[in-house]
Amino acid sequence: MEMKFRFDEGALMRRSSKKFSLAAAVLAGALSLTACNAGAGSTASGEAAKDSVTVALTGEPVNLDFTTTAGAAIPQALMSNVYEGLVEIDQEGNIQPLLAESWELSEDRKTYTFKLREGATFSNGEPFTAEDVKFSIERVQSDEWVSSLKSKMDVVDSVNVLSDTEVEVVLKQPSNAWLFDMGTLVGAMFDPSGVEDLANTAIGTGPYTIEAWNRGQSIELAARDDYWGEAPGVETATLRYFADAVATTNALQSGDVDVVYNMQAPELLSSFEGDDKYQVLEGTSNGEIVLSMNNQEAPFDDVRVRQAVMHAIDRQAVVDTAWNGYGTVVGGPVPPTDPYYEDLNDVYPYDPAKARELLKEAGAENLDITFTVPTRPYATAVSEIVVSQLAEVGINAKIESAEFPAVWLDQVFTKHDYQMSVVLAVESRDVLAMFNNPDYYLGYDNSKIKDAAAEADAADEAGYAEGMKDVVRTIVDDAAANTLFIFPNIVVADANVTGIPANSVTEALDLTNIGWK
């Protein structure tokens, strides 16, 4: 009896181990299968005009409230689609009218008078009026907004309602940046009765409303039938969130999604290029991959250590290895689409010997640091080459991964509990938001640039560009952060989808014009 019992145990054990390896084999098979089924999903295109489109993205919003929560996923989903501003930034980076039909700027360049569009309504039925403009701008200035971007509205002195459709905004001093910023998320127009639960409901004047939010999966946007402008080309637009980049392209190949926006695996592009079922758009973005160093904590409170990191990293090699060569190496925190861009690659050429020298000078040889890496594809890809290059100059960086967005935002961005990190900074014209604020997670001491930045903003357009260039040079000289490269905006889509915004000029993913051939 007992003998038999013993055998049963053994057999059970044996069976379960076999089962385990079988499961692993099946898993491995499934993995390779999904990677090989290119071309299997060609069925969708032949049907009659589709009224929905599904866009694959990586990185889901934590909530729907960009007024209190950082992270690009929220404005990406909501701006232009649910919320609109007085103006919008077009694909070339120019300011265009949106909720304001037109505007005038006074002689002293301090007073803007906006003429508002008539007939625009919020999705809760309330009409959009000058009062809403006043409410929205003043709300940014109030404590209701806790986003680090709210400082962009500091320049506003007062907002005066002239009539239902006319509003006057008086600035404290002339500002070149302000009107542009009004086309980004700080310029979003809210209805006073629609801000109670921003984290879960979004009420704006845009062409879509949020139909459903399946947390962890997707956001469904439904076209409004009472939208003031031209109706979008689809009834519903679904934003589907994927954990990893390979899954997004697999979903495209299997027909589950129609568009992969801001594609996160450039290595996979070769299988789509040259296939006429798909279109590949390589747009520009204003996102900088920033290797951040905590300027207020040792060892990176020493400018020489930061400069050593600048010299230690071959930025071109980073783009080539981590992002298959897609992306632009610029040497400073400004994308080429900004008016004050200049090529700053010469400031810190790749020079490991110089880096070692600087570390020696700072007494920081054989440095051990922690490198907090958010769980995003670009970050993990970049981190390994960075670690290898840092090791060559004697900086031993230990990678610690931080779940993105929640853990990273809490630990690094909010609590500043990090030494080195890497993140894609996507806000448009964000150089001052990042560096002209010592409380920002970078902790850069802005005393050197504060006045120069204010002066540049108040100057005329030429003076603005020149002044800002000086500011940026100061930031780079201080090695406040290492801008590794400017992120490309790669879009892969079904060849029949039209109206995809290829360039990512603001944080918004504008689905207003998306449709089918």
Add this chain to the structure above:
Amino acid sequence: MTTQPAAVVRSTRRRPPATLLVGAALVLLVVLAALVSFIWTPYNPEQAFPADRLQGSSAAHLMGTDRYGRDVFSGILYGARITLLVGLVAVGIALLVGTPLGILAGMRGGAVEEVSMRAADILLAFPALLVAIMFGAVFGASTTTAMLAIGIGSIPGFARVARSGTLQVMSTEYVLAAKASSQSAFRIARRHVLPNIAGMVVVQCSVSFAIAVLAEAALSFLGLGTPPPVPSWGRMLQESQQFLGTYPMLAVWPGLAIAVAVLGFNLLGDGLRDKFDPKLNGGR
């Protein structure tokens, strides 16, 4: 009829079964790779040479290079170290905790048995991988948490094997005789029980080792095991995922290494079982 306690183990004189030989050879290969990595790897497995990225096999790079220009062969050698370390520690934990627990349950019976075996059942109800993922989430991803989690997940297997073996030994005449001569329970466990169940436990070790290797690879694949840039087979597999269409060999090498290790320990386990199993030895 009164066999010597250890006689069961030493019974066969025939040639070892083929599975045992093949298994041992494969395991030896992995062990050798790990040992070699301590004294020599062609390149530093963590060092990137961007200019030499994504090369195929050549004399300079036996298994080519990855996206960062790191030598894959060096990574495979070094990865064997991680694999064996995780396997050893995980199996060690399970062995040292599970076996005494099983013997205790088998000898004492009653409440002790009920409590410890039900606890083992509860643990068994959670797949080891799930436990490991939970550990990784709570304590952060690292080789240590992976080893601990896989080890804890393997305890019930050892406890059950040890218990069933003990139950069987406890009813033999020599144990009854030892009991009658009022030897201490500890002495009985050490002198009579342990040597008799050793064979089963060794088999369990080998099988658990295979599971641990696979679990480590799976955890690293999911980003919950060994953190980068330390090369681990599972992570090498994961990193080569997006190159499957363009550079499939990048995935083949670590995949092959995992397969060799898992197959090796499984065959070794099967072979040892055949060797130790008195029933399979036919009429001796």
